[in-house]
Amino acid sequence: MSIRTPYLLFLGNAADPLAAKVAQGIRDWRPENCVGQLRLEDCNADLGLTDMSPEQAFAEGAKTMVVGVANRGGVIDASWVTVLVQALEAGLDLAAGLHNKLADVPEVAAAAKRLGRKIHDVRHPTRQYPVAAGSPRPGKRLLAVGTDCSCGKMYTTLAIEKELRDRGIPADFRATGQTGILITGDGVSIDAVASDFISGSVEVHSPANDENHWDIIEGQGSLYHASFAGVSLGLIHGSQPDALVLCHEPTRTHMRGLPDFTLPSLEDCMDANLRAAHLTNKNAKFVGISINTAKLSEAEATAYLAKIEAEFGLPAVDPVRTGVAKIVDNFA
Amino acid sequence: MSIRTPYLLFLGNAADPLAAKVAQGIRDWRPENCVGQLRLEDCNADLGLTDMSPEQAFAEGAKTMVVGVANRGGVIDASWVTVLVQALEAGLDLAAGLHNKLADVPEVAAAAKRLGRKIHDVRHPTRQYPVAAGSPRPGKRLLAVGTDCSCGKMYTTLAIEKELRDRGIPADFRATGQTGILITGDGVSIDAVASDFISGSVEVHSPANDENHWDIIEGQGSLYHASFAGVSLGLIHGSQPDALVLCHEPTRTHMRGLPDFTLPSLEDCMDANLRAAHLTNKNAKFVGISINTAKLSEAEATAYLAKIEAEFGLPAVDPVRTGVAKIVDNFA
Numbered sequence: 001m002s003i004r005t006p007y008l009l010f011l012g013n014a015a016d017p018l019a020a021k022v023a024q025g026i027r028d029w030r031p032e033n034c035v036g037q038l039r040l041e042d043c044n045a046d047l048g049l050t051d052m053s054p055e056q057a058f059a060e061g062a063k064t065m066v067v068g069v070a071n072r073g074g075v076i077d078a079s080w081v082t083v084l085v086q087a088l089e090a091g092l093d094l095a096a097g098l099h100n101k102l103a104d105v106p107e108v109a110a111a112a113k114r115l116g117r118k119i120h121d122v123r124h125p126t127r128q129y130p131v132a133a134g135s136p137r138p139g140k141r142l143l144a145v146g147t148d149c150s151c152g153k154m155y156t157t158l159a160i161e162k163e164l165r166d167r168g169i170p171a172d173f174r175a176t177g178q179t180g181i182l183i184t185g186d187g188v189s190i191d192a193v194a195s196d197f198i199s200g201s202v203e204v205h206s207p208a209n210d211e212n213h214w215d216i217i218e219g220q221g222s223l224y225h226a227s228f229a230g231v232s233l234g235l236i237h238g239s240q241p242d243a244l245v246l247c248h249e250p251t252r253t254h255m256r257g258l259p260d261f262t263l264p265s266l267e268d269c270m271d272a273n274l275r276a277a278h279l280t281n282k283n284a285k286f287v288g289i290s291i292n293t294a295k296l297s298e299a300e301a302t303a304y305l306a307k308i309e310a311e312f313g314l315p316a317v318d319p320v321r322t323g324v325a326k327i328v329d330n331f332a
Numbered sequence: 333m334s335i336r337t338p339y340l341l342f343l344g345n346a347a348d349p350l351a352a353k354v355a356q357g358i359r360d361w362r363p364e365n366c367v368g369q370l371r372l373e374d375c376n377a378d379l380g381l382t383d384m385s386p387e388q389a390f391a392e393g394a395k396t397m398v399v400g401v402a403n404r405g406g407v408i409d410a411s412w413v414t415v416l417v418q419a420l421e422a423g424l425d426l427a428a429g430l431h432n433k434l435a436d437v438p439e440v441a442a443a444a445k446r447l448g449r450k451i452h453d454v455r456h457p458t459r460q461y462p463v464a465a466g467s468p469r470p471g472k473r474l475l476a477v478g479t480d481c482s483c484g485k486m487y488t489t490l491a492i493e494k495e496l497r498d499r500g501i502p503a504d505f506r507a508t509g510q511t512g513i514l515i516t517g518d519g520v521s522i523d524a525v526a527s528d529f530i531s532g533s534v535e536v537h538s539p540a541n542d543e544n545h546w547d548i549i550e551g552q553g554s555l556y557h558a559s560f561a562g563v564s565l566g567l568i569h570g571s572q573p574d575a576l577v578l579c580h581e582p583t584r585t586h587m588r589g590l591p592d593f594t595l596p597s598l599e600d601c602m603d604a605n606l607r608a609a610h611l612t613n614k615n616a617k618f619v620g621i622s623i624n625t626a627k628l629s630e631a632e633a634t635a636y637l638a639k640i641e642a643e644f645g646l647p648a649v650d651p652v653r654t655g656v657a658k659i660v661d662n663f664a
Contacts, residue, residue, distance in 0.1 A: 134558030134590050191528035198527050198562040223565075226466030226612050230530040230566025237558050258466050261611075272607070279593075280558050 003095045003120050003185040004064050005033040008057035008087070009047065012069040012080055013040045020045035022097065023068025026183050029158045029173075033185070035062040040079065045069070054083070054090035064120075066182055067096035074099045085111045095120035097178030097189075122181040123189045125201075132199030132238050134280055139209030142331070143241035144219035144290070145273045147263050149228065149256045151249040152292040152319065153219035154180050159319040160245070161216045163328045171214040174206045176235060180218045190220055191231055198234025206239060214332065219247065223272045224264040225255055233276055240280040243287040243331045246270055250304060251295045266312070286314055288327030293318040335427045335452050335517040336396050337365040340389035340419070341379065344401040344412055345372045352377035354429065355400025358515050361490045361505075365517070367394040372411065377401070386415070386422035396452075398514055399428035406431040417443045427452035429510025429521070454513040455521045457533075464531030464570050466612055471541030474663070475573035476551035476622070477605045479595050481560065481588045483581040484624040484651065485551035486512050491651040492577070493548045495660045503546040506538045508567060512550045522552055523563050530566025538571060546664065551579065555604045556596040557587055565608055572612040575619040575663045578602055582636060583627045598644070618646055620659030625650040 007026065014020040027034055027047045036052040039045070054065060065087040071077050076098055084094060084102065088111045096102050101121040103109050112119050142160065144153035157173055158180075164171035173180065175187025188201045206215040217239050221228035248266060255261040264272075270286055277284035289308055293301035301321055308316040315326035339358065346352040359366055359379045368384040371377070386397060397419040403409050408430055416426060416434065420443045428434050433453040435441050444451050474492065476485035489505055490512075496503035505512070507519025520533045538547040549571050553560035580598060587593040596604075602618055609616035621640055625633035633653055640648040647658035 131589070132559040134593060192526050194524050195527045195530050195563045195566065196523035196560060199559055224611060226569050227464040227531055228528060229569055229608075229611070230562040230564075231527045232562075233555075233565045234527065234562025237561055257463070261466060275604070276561075279556060279561070 003182070004093055005185050006035045006062055007033050008035055008052065008054060008062040008065040008092060009037045009049065009068045010065050010080075010083070011037055011039045011043050011045045011047070012067070012071070012077060013042045014045035014069045015071070017045045019071065020047070020069045022070065022179050022182055023047055023066070025179055026066065026068060029162070029183050035060045038065070038083065040083070054087040054092055058091040062092060064093040064095050067094070067098065067102070068182070070098070076100055076102065076105055081105060081107055084108050088112055088115050088117045093118040093120065095122060095182060097122045097182055099123065123178045123192060125189055125192050129193060129197040129201040129204055131196060132203050134237070136240065136281075137203075137208040138211050139213045139215060140242045141206055141215045141217060141239055142243040142245065142287070143217045143236065143239040144245050144247050145232065145236065145269075146219055146222045146247040147224065147266065147269050148222050148249065148252060149225055151252070152247045152290055156245060156247055156290040156319050156324065157216045157218045158183070159324045160328060163324050164214055164216070164332055167328070167332065169214065169332050170210065170212065171216055174215050174217045176202070176205075176218045176220050190235060191228070195230065195234070198231060199238030202235055202238025217241070222255070222269070223276065224269060226258055226261055236273065236276045237280050241277055241284050242281060244273060244277060244284060245288050245290050245327060246273070246286060247290045247292070249292040266308070287331040288314050289316040290324070290327070291316060291318050293321055335514070336425055337517050338367045338394055339365050340367055340384065340386060340394040340397040340424060341369045341381065341400045342397050342412075342415070343369055343371045343375050343377045343379070344399070344403070344409060345374045346377035346401045347403070349377045351403065352379070352401045354402065354511050354514055355379055355398070357511055358398065358400060361494070361515050367392045370397070370415065372415070386419040386424055390423040394424060396425040396427050399426070399430065399434070400514070402430070408432055408434065408437055413437060413439055416440050420444055420447050420449045425450040425452065427454060427514060429454045429514055431455065455510045455524055457521055457524055461525060461529035461533040461536055463528060464535050466569070468572065468613075469535070469540040470543050471545045471547060472574045473538055473547045473549060473571050474575040474577065474619070475549045475568065475571040476577050476579050477564065477568065478551055478554045478579040479556065479598065479601050480554050480581065480584060481557055483584070484579045484622055488577060488579055488622040488651050488656065489548045489550045490515070491656045492660060495656050496546055496548070496664055499660070499664065501546065501664050502542065502544065503548055506547050506549045508534070508537075508550045508552050522567060523560070527562065527566075530563060531570030534567055534570025549573070554587070554601070555608065556601060558590055558593060568605065568608045569612045573609055573616050574613060576605060576609060576616060577620050577622050577659060578605070578618060579622045579624070581624040598640070619663040620646050621648040622656070622659070623648060623650050625653055
């Protein structure tokens with residue numbers, strides 16, 4: 001499923017900057033993969049990249065146009081079809097992480113077939129994965145886990161990858177969700193894998209490596225999320241993590257999508273994740289806590305991080321506010 | 333995915349009785365669904381049912397021919413195709429739980445389409461499931477969990493369903509694997525469901541029911557199995573079990589398929605399952621232990637069951653050797 005880089009980022013008719021957050025993620029974390037942006041007339045997002053047509057992007061070396069925008073419902077907008085076909089005709093592959101598939105749009109599928117281009121619908125895995133072997137493999141791995149879904153695991157792991165690379169330590173972010181796959185061009189949309197192969201798919205995407213190499217694996221869901229905990233457990237077992245980072249959003253009043261479920265305590269959550277991790281790696285341990293303090297004031301955030309550090313004896317950071325250097329200091 | 337009953341059981345060219353164990357399971361647990369058997373010339377299995385052609389079975393009221401045999405590899409044998417098509421022509425639907433699909437055999441697919449018959453490849457779910465809601469629902473549910481895969485969960489839950497029904501207590505076995513689905517005609521092959529929907533699929537297949545009704549849910553895998561634990565956890569959360577039964581095979585030296593993994597202690601395993609179950613049902617508790625003593629002598633089995641009862645203060649049974657009445661006495 002490797003997506004050819006660099007990219008032309010398609011922002012479409014984004015209603016606001018947030019609608020283009022996938023493109024923004026690629027721009028933030030892989031600027032070297034971004035040749036330019038393509039915006040339709042009524043686009044309200046701007047990544048500060050050069051606006052260009054598919055033909056111009058191809059001439060500048062772009063290999064794939066990535067749909068970096070989501071409209072309401074996360075489906076393909078009828079107004080995009082002309083430019084999607086235009087991109088294929090210009091020589092570009094297409095990639096998207098939408099709920100429905102580019103490959104199911106007849107005009108797009110026909111053009112790709114006629115021109116021999118690839119379409120990557122990254123939310124829909126096409127490859128077969130093996131059942132997990134559970135055997136130890138060389139290389140070091142870090143996994144983000146969380147008290148809930150959508151509390152900062154992708155951002156935290158991308159920040160840790162960057163910090164390691166900035167220090168000259170070999171490291172690769174391993175994507176397990178569609179946005180991460182589009183950012184890095186590879187990975188597995190683990191929530192769409194048949195349940196027998198959850199752990200196996202993670203073993204494939206964080207393979208044996210040099211002893212001093214770190215795979216920084218994006219987490220998903222939470223062991224305490226009544227809808228998705230199975231995904232999280234399979235991800236833990238397949239990762240065989242040496243290091244765990246707990247991600248938490250401290251102002252949330254209930255589990256995402258489940259109004260009747262309160263969040264676990266950080267202590268209970270760490271305990272459950274360690275128990276699970278020890279099945280495939282007896283040495284797994286927490287190396288830090290990553291707090292999404294976006295909804296706290298600077299003073300509240302500082303106080304909260306200090307409290308967490310004192311309580312757990314682990315570095316506590318907000319990757320946006322403080323960076324993740326303290327966590328990396330603790331394991332790399 | 334409901335399969336129409338009763339069945340003609342296709343034993344094909346079964347190499348030995350074990351090769352026809354799916355058909356045997358249907359015969360044992362749903363004899364009222366078995367109109368007859370169909371054996372090819374070189375068949376070494378015999379369920380003691382009347383041998384009949386598809387035409388005779390249809391005349392006797394059969395609605396579906398079930399492939400109750402597995403050859404090496406669990407795939408469709410070329411020698412079966414003629415009789416599969418013959419069954420469709422006689423008026424029967426087809427059902428199988430093989431690795432590859434009946435619907436992918438061109439002659440079979442064409443005949444089914446031409447004749448308007450249904451093909452049920454129960455290992456390959458076709459329906460879409462919702463994300464689990466996690467909301468409490470009425471009705472009682474029992475779930476079998478295990479120290480390992482393939483240690484007696486299906487047999488145990490079918491036996492408990494039968495014991496409850498024999499006592500006049502409303503109960504339904506809920507299948508989560510292909511053999512169970514073929515036995516009862518309904519259920520979900522949970523290991524093939526996309527991982528986001530594990531728990532959701534269980535909520536669908538053990539829905540809200542009368543307060544005094546028991547769903548007896550077939551377990552899968554083990555929280556301690558490094559390949560499949562995610563499936564088991566999602567199954568626990570979706571089941572919201574009031575009652576748990578631990579299944580164990582005491583002579584096994586390592587986890588199935590994982591030579592480097594030892595089995596958990598019964599105590600650790602019960603502890604982990606209870607923690608998991610309490611997320612969606614605070615009142616979940618173990619009501620019994622089911623031991624597969626097939627490899628023990630009568631004296632060894634009796635001593636082992638007594639030891640387990642003394643150690644855990646719960647009824648311990650072997651569903652084959654002792655029946656499950658003691659467990660049912662403890663919860664129903």
